[in-house]
Amino acid sequence: MKRILIGLLILSPMFASAQGEWNQKFEQLGTQLPTANNYRNASGAPGKDYWQQRADYVIDAELNDENQSLTGRETITYFNNSPDQLSYLWLQLDQNMRSKASDTPLITENVVTKAMSGRDIQKISREYDFDGGFKVGEVSDVSGRPLKYIINKTMMRVDLPKPLASGEQVSFNVAWSYNIQDRMPLGGRSGYEYFPKDGNYLYTIAQWFPRMAVYDDVEGWQHKQFLGRGEFALEFGNYKVKLTVPADFVVGSTGELQNASQVLTKAQLEKLAQARKTFDKPVIIVSEEEARKAEKNKSSAKKTWEYHASDVRDFAFAASRKFIWDAQAVQLDTKTPLAMSYYPKEGNPLWEKESTKAVANTLRTYSKHTVEYPYPVAISVHSASIGMEYPMICFNFGRPAEDGSYTDAVKWGMIGVIIHEVGHNFFPMIINSDERQWSWMDEGLDTFVQSLTEKEHYPTKPLKRGEARLIVDYMKGDKKGIRPIMTNSEQILQFGDNAYGKPAAALSILRETIMGPELFDYAFKTYSERWAFKRPSPADFFRTMEDASAVDLDWFWKGWFYTTDHVDLSLSKVKWYKMDIPENEVENKAKKSKKAKISSGESSQSLMDFGDEAETFTFTDTDPAAVSERFAEFMNVTDDKSIMKANADRNFYELTFENKGGLVMPIIIEWTYEDGSVERQYLPAEIWKKNENVVTKVFAKDKKVTNIVIDPNKETADVATENNVFPRMENNSRFDLFQSGGE
Structure with missing residues (x-):
């Protein structure tokens, strides 16, 4: 019979030697980030001399x-x-x-x-x-x-x-x-x-x-x-722009139209005024009938449209005689911008039905999570095979068939690109990161808030990015085709996954699993407010998220943004123990147990199970002489008999976890008990601080455990969930059964 002192049972993981190379995954990022100065301070905020x-x-x-x-x-x-x-x-x-x-x-x-x-x-x-x-x-x-x-x-x-x-x-x-x-x-x-x-x-x-x-x-x-x-x-700067185009063209642009009375008809002016007071649905300013008429007549005269814009970093426009134009007002906390769409007849009926509504939904959700949208208009323009953003205006794909029919894929694709491109008004058009250097600072952050917008306003829309499960295939791919997120735009491989998908999934994990929505949302909004109409660097983002939350995230930035490691946490060994106590020691409590079968899990082909009975350990009285001086006061009040009595019937489960993917993450454990009840426990990522490769922890449970699953809801982007379950059976048939409710 194996006999283990309870003191050593609890403390032994602290003294486990590291297996493999020590990568210092918890080393602070201070040695890698730029030194704080009067322009950008150590909290992640603009400095006094910014x-x-x-x-x-x-x-x-x-x-x-x-x-x-x-x-x-x-x-x-x-x-x-x-x-x-x-x-x-x-x-x-x-x-x-x-x-x-x-x-x-x-x-x-x-x-x-x-x-x-x-x-x-x-x-x-x-x-x-x-x-x-x-x-x-x-x-x-x-x-x-x-x-x-x-x-x-x-x-x-x-x-x-x-x-x-x-x-x-x-x-x-x-x-x-x-x-x-x-x-x-x-x-x-x-x-x-x-x-x-x-x-x-x-x-x-x-x-x-x-x-x-x-x-x-x-x-x-x-x-x-x-x-x-x-x-x-x-x-950033101010723009005064005059655009001369054919007289029958409609022009949508960054900025506010200054000479509407010169370029619009009386009826169009009235419709535009109506749109400024209409919050429930778009008002058609230029109708499809007008657009079809202009397509045929093709004026040879010219008109000049004048637009002014303040505090913008760029200026773009769209122009065509084919444009239908609609608009509606959006009520934010203190502002009421116009959400507008310009599209040819080839975009209908889909664009008339969905585009401006998507613009409005985007402004609402992004304003809640970042800064209130400051500009007077937000425009979505339809053209084929494009998705691109500029201040107050973006160009988007999503076209029905010639007969006007469209599939769900076309509809959701169009709504997704509109949310994404309108969302770029916030990242980087307001929170003005350097896109030439760091694609993830606009694409990744935008994709993350896009996913929040889609979940809030379009709950039936299939998400393509922005959750842990959606980045798994990329993370487990051949590392030769993967670069760290912190890679210059021109050197990135698999651009969509690297600059959009991975940072968005990382932020989702940070919000939902590591920090929690309350801490994350406050810190993310703080970053947005600090750097609105300014130029943040990656260090400013990393530092602000920690500064506003009191959560040390250097390990997270280091693993997710600076490496190509992936998450593969394996529950590699489970041992079940009970206390070996003579019957006369604790009245009506524990009966002496027989030696249990121990499942090592060393062979993935073998059955991993708890066995019929628990392994036992011997309880011994605390020896004050064997305890260091600093614990002496505690030991003076130790009541060994009461401790033995309280734990006589408890089950002790010793779990060994291996970090096979290199990316340290919290350990989320789901326990299923013999009576059918379920409990979840969360171990912070810092459990890996002493040993980045293997950790062992013992849990005391009043009830007998029948099943253990790590990351049951697939919220950490673990690439090999078959090694997350215990007991394990060949072909993972039992794992499939246990995991079926986790999607």
Whole structure:
């Protein structure tokens, strides 16, 4: 019979030696994060000397529907709020990604397959005749005197006549033009869609003007070349924009329309006014009947639409004579923005039914979890094969069949992309992270709040991302095809899972399992409020989440964001003990037990079960001489007899857990007892602090246990749940039975 002292039984896991390499998973992140300073303090908040630059734009542009081109002229006023003197400025020329001298096709890998489509071959041969890229015609000061500049692919440096001192501002002009690409064969975030049946174009225009690059305390000039994936680092500013288009076009844009009486009919003006007071459903401002009429007549006259926007980091617009336009007001805590949609007849009836409603739902949920939406409008524009975001406006896919029918997949896909792209108003259009550097800070955070929005307003919609179970297949994949979340945008492999899915699942686990919604929501909202209209870094997010919650999460950031480890916690061994007490020691209590069968679980092919009877241990009286001095006071009041009596009939279960995936996580245990009752216990991730590979813990239970399941609701993204259950049977048949209620 195996006899174990109860003191050693309880304390032995503390002295277990580590198996395998010590990876310091609980080492504090302070050694890896940037040192706090006066610009960004150690709490994760902006410091007392935080600064950021500002750029204001006055733009006049014309969209030519005859040859699908755009011509513009802008005056940029740049405010140097930094403590530094600047001798030159950098501007982004994103359309140069489409120039014939672009690096993008040169760094794009491709292979020959057994079946090659025309589009596949065209991407390799590049035989299409498209002259993309900006044609910069002028760079001058406000007096018209030329300024020296140099274009380096997608970046332009403007050399200043004299250095721009801290606190000063400078204004200068840029004139440019470019050819708008057909997005259908060429792709891209901006461009046009052509409708051959009626011979019309729908333009979704972005990255359409030379824009100031960011200069900040983290990177200096953020002028990484735009290769097509890494999105945009931009400065906040005010915009005054005039857009000249064919007279029958409808224009949806960042900002507020300034000359509605000049570009809208009296009836449309009345409908727009009605929409501002209508909260229950959209009001049709431009009807499908009007759009169909415009498609046929095609005016040769022109109109200029003027939009102004304050405190935005970018500006985009959509234009077409095909647009139907609807709008409704959304009541937030203190503001009532307009939710609006622009879509061609090809989007109906789905878009009229669902788009603006999805915009409104997004504003409500995101405002609750981040900051109240500050802008006057939020717009969803429909065009095929696109999902892209800009301040107050986004472009979204989701098109019914020609007869107007649509599947649930089309409907849910459309609603999902609208929520996601409208949600980008918050990340990064308001909480202005550096997308060129860190895709997860906008895509991952946005995808997480998107999942909250979908669960709140569309409970029957299948979630694609934002829960632990949805990232399992990616996490258990070949590590050669996986990069850490903390990877630059252009180097990420499996972009959707890495930048969207994994960080969203991580935040869901953090909220639901580790911190709890109350602590998480407060910290997440604190981060959003601290960094609204500012430029946070990853360290600011990590530090704020801890600062506002008093939860040490360095182990979590380190594992989920800095490694490619996965979760695979195995319940590798279970031993059942009872106290071995002579019958005369405790009246009417325990009877002496026979030696039990012990299930080691070392062979996955063997039956793992509790056995017929418990293993026993011998109770011995506490020996004060064997106890360290610091425990002496406790031992003076120890009543061995009462302890023995209280535990005589208890079952002691010694559970051994192995961390096979490398990612430490809390251990969630579900106990099923002989009487059918169920209990859940939660062990914080810190249980792994002394040994990151194997931990053993003993639990005292009044009732006999018949089944144990680890992570019963699949909330930790464990990739191998077959080793989470005890007893285990061959082929996991018993596990399947126990887990059936966990979905």
